[in-house]
Amino acid sequence: MRVGVLTGGGDCPGLNAVIRAVVRKGVEVNGWEVVGFRNGWQGPVEGRSRPLGLDDVEDILTRGGTILGSSRTNPYAVEGGVDRIRAVLAEQGVDALIAIGGEDTLGVAKRLTDDGIGVVGVPKTIDNDLDATDYTFGFDTAVHIATEAIDRLHTTAESHRRALVVEVMGRHAGWIALHSGLAGGASVILVPERAFSVDKVIEWVASRFEREYAPIIVVAEGALPEGGEAVLQTGEKDAFGHVRLGGVGTWLADEIAARTGNESRAVVLGHTQRGGVPTAYDRVLATRFGLHAVDAVADGDFGVMVALRGTDIVRVRLAEATARLKTVPAERYAEAEVFFG
Ligand code: F6P
Secondary structure (H helix, E strand, O other), X not given: OEEEEEEOOOOOXXXXXXXXXXXXXXXXXXXXXXXXXXXXXXXXXXXXXXXXXXXXXXXXXXXXXXXXXXXXXXXXXXXXXXXXXXXXXXXXXXXXXXXXXXXXXXXXXXXXXXOOOOEEEEEEOOXXXXXXXXXXXXXXXXXXXXXXXXXXXXXXXXXHOOEEEEEXXXXXXXXXXXXXXXXXXOOEEEOOOOOEOHHHHXXXXXXXXXXXXXXXXXXXXXXXXXXXXXXXXXXXXXXXXXXXXXXXXXXXXXXXXXXXXXXXXEEEOHHHHHOOOOOHHHHHHHHHHHHHHHHHHHOXXXXXXXXXXXXXXXXXXXXXXXXXXXXXXXXXXXXXXOOOO
């Protein structure tokens, strides 16, 4: 059997751990040939692939990014894209695909399965916004990076008695903000799921200053002020129609400075959150996902995604996995609110 593997969407730490597990189990246990497609769905659309042997996956467990490259190519937005995938798989003798990605990559995987191409999905994203799995790999690493940054920002904020607004990623889900804000002892955490009152934020910030502390405000890039619109850097959209978020941190830091009279600065963590070595948790989760994806392919169980439920890896239909985003529930946000101000 010849099996293709690809990584699509925004990269995240742990992708190489999945690739390694797929190759190790696919080749050593199942006797397969494994082929790596380049740059997400662009690889099978354009026929760009390379064989992946045991030597290729040596020493990649701890490496961030993806040795295969990634892109946000949407074959359904490319003229004849799906027919080209079908032709490339036939030409290269590839029987099935393992697609490692988030909601967009897995949405394509679902549609391809409906169109008769055998795909098994593996959930990745630092945003942790896939509903059918308790956690995606990459999230834990992103939270660690953001928490470490917040720890460092506390000391400089205190030295200058400034407010520091830390903008974190997560798109339309506030998981990174919630977890890093809680772990880092933030004075305020703002998430996309709950529009925030600027007056209330100012109140919390002022009360923190009154007690001789320098407030740290963690704001998710997708957070919105009440009655306001998303703050965007540009109106640019990707092939899946997502706008580029970012800018709310700087906007809020300016509001705080203007309305409290205290100095305020914004720190945008940006792609730092997606780089570097995965945490041990992400390495283990990514490895287990890779091993179980191989089993699903071996069973001919296509149209599924491997998922974490409790401590078990299970299979869920891709249709279910991509049906809705997993966002922060009100009761989880309420837990964090205890620490605001
Ligand atoms: O989905 C992962 C993510 O990092 C989001 O948190 C963020 O909004 C987006 O990707 C950034 O995308 P890009 O890498 O295209 O700038």
